[in-house]
Amino acid sequence: MSSPIPDPIQAGIAAGWQVIDASTLQQDRNFDADVVVVGTGAGGGVTAEILAQAGLKVLMVEEGALKSSKDFKMREADAYPSLYQESAARKTVDKAINILQGRTVGGTTVVNWTSSFRTPADTLGWWQSKYGLRDYGVEDMAPWFQKMEERLHISDWPTPPNANNDLLRTGADKLGIKTALIRRNVNGCWNLGYCGMGCPTNAKQSMLVTTIPGALEKGAMLLTRARAERFTLAGGQATSLECVALTADGMEPTGRRLTLKARHFVVAGGAINSPALLLRSGAPDPHQLLGQRTFLHPVVVSMGLYPQPVEAFNGAPQTVYSDHFLHTQAPDGPMGYKLEVAPLHPVLGATTLSAFGASHANLMKRFAHVQGMLALLRDGFHPEAAGGRVTLRSDGSPQLDYPLTPYFWEGARRALLTMAEIQFAAGADGVSPVHELVTQPYKNWEEARQAIAALPMQKLLTRVVSAHVMGGCAMTGDAASGVVAPDGLYRGIGNLSVHDGSLFPTSLGANPQLSIYGVTARLATGLAERLSRKA
Amino acid sequence: MQRRTFLKAGLLGGLALVAGGAVYRQLRPAVAQRFALDADGRTMLAALIPAITGINPDAPALQAAIDRVGGAINGLPLRVQKEISDLFGLLSMAPTRRLLAGVPAWPEATPAELAAFLQSWRTHRTEMLQTAYHGLHDLVIGGWYAEPSTWAAIGYPGPMKELSA
Numbered sequence: 125m126s127s128p129i130p131d132p133i134q135a136g137i138a139a140g141w142q143v144i145d146a147s148t149l150q151q152d153r154n155f156d157a158d159v160v161v162v163g164t165g166a167g168g169g170v171t172a173e174i175l176a177q178a179g180l181k182v183l184m185v186e187e188g189a190l191k192s193s194k195d196f197k198m199r200e201a202d203a204y205p206s207l208y209q210e211s212a213a214r215k216t217v218d219k220a221i222n223i224l225q226g227r228t229v230g231g232t233t234v235v236n237w238t239s240s241f242r243t244p245a246d247t248l249g250w251w252q253s254k255y256g257l258r259d260y261g262v263e264d265m266a267p268w269f270q271k272m273e274e275r276l277h278i279s280d281w282p283t284p285p286n287a288n289n290d291l292l293r294t295g296a297d298k299l300g301i302k303t304a305l306i307r308r309n310v311n312g313c314w315n316l317g318y319c320g321m322g323c324p325t326n327a328k329q330s331m332l333v334t335t336i337p338g339a340l341e342k343g344a345m346l347l348t349r350a351r352a353e354r355f356t357l358a359g360g361q362a363t364s365l366e367c368v369a370l371t372a373d374g375m376e377p378t379g380r381r382l383t384l385k386a387r388h389f390v391v392a393g394g395a396i397n398s399p400a401l402l403l404r405s406g407a408p409d410p411h412q413l414l415g416q417r418t419f420l421h422p423v424v425v426s427m428g429l430y431p432q433p434v435e436a437f438n439g440a441p442q443t444v445y446s447d448h449f450l451h452t453q454a455p456d457g458p459m460g461y462k463l464e465v466a467p468l469h470p471v472l473g474a475t476t477l478s479a480f481g482a483s484h485a486n487l488m489k490r491f492a493h494v495q496g497m498l499a500l501l502r503d504g505f506h507p508e509a510a511g512g513r514v515t516l517r518s519d520g521s522p523q524l525d526y527p528l529t530p531y532f533w534e535g536a537r538r539a540l541l542t543m544a545e546i547q548f549a550a551g552a553d554g555v556s557p558v559h560e561l562v563t564q565p566y567k568n569w570e571e572a573r574q575a576i577a578a579l580p581m582q583k584l585l586t587r588v589v590s591a592h593v594m595g596g597c598a599m600t601g602d603a604a605s606g607v608v609a610p611d612g613l614y615r616g617i618g619n620l621s622v623h624d625g626s627l628f629p630t631s632l633g634a635n636p637q638l639s640i641y642g643v644t645a646r647l648a649t650g651l652a653e654r655l656s657r658k659a
Numbered sequence: 660m661q662r663r664t665f666l667k668a669g670l671l672g673g674l675a676l677v678a679g680g681a682v683y684r685q686l687r688p689a690v691a692q693r694f695a696l697d698a699d700g701r702t703m704l705a706a707l708i709p710a711i712t713g714i715n716p717d718a719p720a721l722q723a724a725i726d727r728v729g730g731a732i733n734g735l736p737l738r739v740q741k742e743i744s745d746l747f748g749l750l751s752m753a754p755t756r757r758l759l760a761g762v763p764a765w766p767e768a769t770p771a772e773l774a775a776f777l778q779s780w781r782t783h784r785t786e787m788l789q790t791a792y793h794g795l796h797d798l799v800i801g802g803w804y805a806e807p808s809t810w811a812a813i814g815y816p817g818p819m820k821e822l823s824a
């Protein structure tokens with residue numbers, strides 16, 4: 125199958141990039157580098173490029189496969205199994221929350237919806253005052269966000285929002301709720317709407333087409349289909365990283381092993397896999413913090429039905445948001461939420477609709493008229509939103525236990541009410557909160573208001589999803605509250621850093637990619653300076 | 660079994676699902692970790708696909724949809740494939756199917772019986788049965804709407820042809 129779009133990854137491989145697909149290895153292998161970077165998502169990609177630019181020999185390790193624009197055919201049936209953790213069906217232990225996370229070279233940045241927010245000022249202020257991250261103020265971080273905005277072409281999106289987004293704006297306007305436009309990391313975007321299946325035109329400035337090629341051009345090596353299993357730790361240092369090669373489909377180990385030695389190791393596997401790797405390795409954790417306080421921005425969903433076509437599958441997926449309900453109370457008051465919309469393609473849309481049989485089929489007949497609204501609840505600021513916990517199954521694989529507390533459910537109910545009110549204000553003729561006891565879309569705001577007030581807020585009845593996994597390796601000023609120091613070093617292992625969303629001591633209240641880019645650019649620059657001095 | 664009796668099965672049913680899974684694995688020790696869609700599984704899906712999607716496809720379309728559900732299961736982690744194998748086993752063996760789902764042999768189940776089974780698991784107080792409902796819902800509906808031939812009926816034009824070939 126050919127695409128008219130030039131594929132920079134194929135071109136780079138042809139030009140001699142060092143890329144090894146571990147699924148093809150016939151024997152065990154050893155590799156040496158200055159720095160091994162585990163994971164190639166937002167944190168790993170940024171780190172690899174900055175270290176390679178500093179002249180360090182970088183080895184990137186990724187459990188996903190190397191896919192590129194020639195593979196991105198905008199079909200959910202192919203994209204979910206090949207680009208996502210667990211076929212886009214990763215779940216919490218109790219299966220009450222479905223988690224979207226990438227598993228491919230470039231990580232979640234390959235499949236995210238391009239929403240780019242600097243870390244909100246009140247979140248940074250909270251980290252400064254509660255977690256001892258004194259140097260993480262708005263002014264301190266601004267140059268790092270700016271650097272990454274320039275690197276990844278993050279800018280205002282000039283095209284008018286699609287109808288899916290515009291309905292959030294018009295409905296909120298009518299109610300006096302402020303909205304704003306979302307900045308995007310795209311360059312020459314065709315406005316197709318398939319960001320979640322891998323960008324077929326290479327317009328999205330994911331790690332796959334920016335920092336990873338940047339690192340490879342500087343001589344870095346990329347190992348794909350290799351899962352980091354455990355560090356060998358001795359005398360407060362990591363001496364090597366043991367990896368297993370995976371089959372081409374990523375399902376199971378092939379039996380081949382890889383041993384990676386380096387002066388320094390950077391863990392950037394995301395907020396589920398990074399704590400798990402450190403737990404498997406027996407990393408020092410004197411205060412029992414590793415894998416704890418994992419945050420999800422748990423999301424509740426409201427489907428609005430409109431007389432006119434919405435075509436939520438067309439156009440840039442997220443361009444309008446509202447932070448109104450993050451600011452109506454203190455961060456540690458009743459749970460705040462960010463409002464956005466979700467692109468709806470047939471599989472994601474149809475599985476999210478909570479109905480079966482004729483009622484499902486009837487909703488699907490109006491699929492092109494459905495608007496999907498999301499409320500992302502801000503966890504980590506209130507004692508009853510202390511997040512979840514990553515632990516290991518008997519086979520060493522990670523699992524996330526995330527209790528949904530009464531505090532969360534109170535916020536979820538308010539969020540479902542807000543979304544229904546906005547959707548009716550925008551002209552919806554029906555609204556269905558995604559909840560198993562909603563049998564027919566509500567016909568008007570008054571009906572919705574009464575019904576939602578009475579809906580039991582319970583897991584497995586109220587649909588809860590997440591695309592933002594954060595925390596678990598909290599970076600804090602004080603060893604008693606976090607396993608990572610403000611310079612990114614893991615406490616108690618002198619040559620091991622954590623550079624990904626697992627660093628965040630709370631959730632963000634914003635889609636995380638730019639926060640990860642900015643924080644890890646800063647940490648990687650500091651690391652490159654230290655390693656270059658020592659060399 | 661009457662639906663009311665079935666609902667009373669509650670906790671017992673949950674325990675039976677655990678124990679039954681173990682028995683089922685004992686009965687079929689040769690099963691590989693990868694989920695294998697067998698004749699029993701196909702028979703069950705032939706009943707569940709119309710019941711869950713609300714669509715009655717012709718025989719070839721139904722067989723193709725069954726294949727897609729099997730394919731979707733094979734894209735899940737092996738650990739999850741094993742759970743689904745257990746679920747399919749329990750819902751295929753007559754005693755556990757009658758106890759847990761309250762339905763006769765799948766081809767004989769009426770639409771009303773199938774709907775009652777799905778609705779009772781959907782809101783069951785045993786979490787394991789609720790999660791099993793969600794699993795069946797998402798696999799069947801995801802498998803159905805993954806197929807381009809189902810898109811015209813829902814007004815979805817599909818991706819730009821020049822870039823999706």
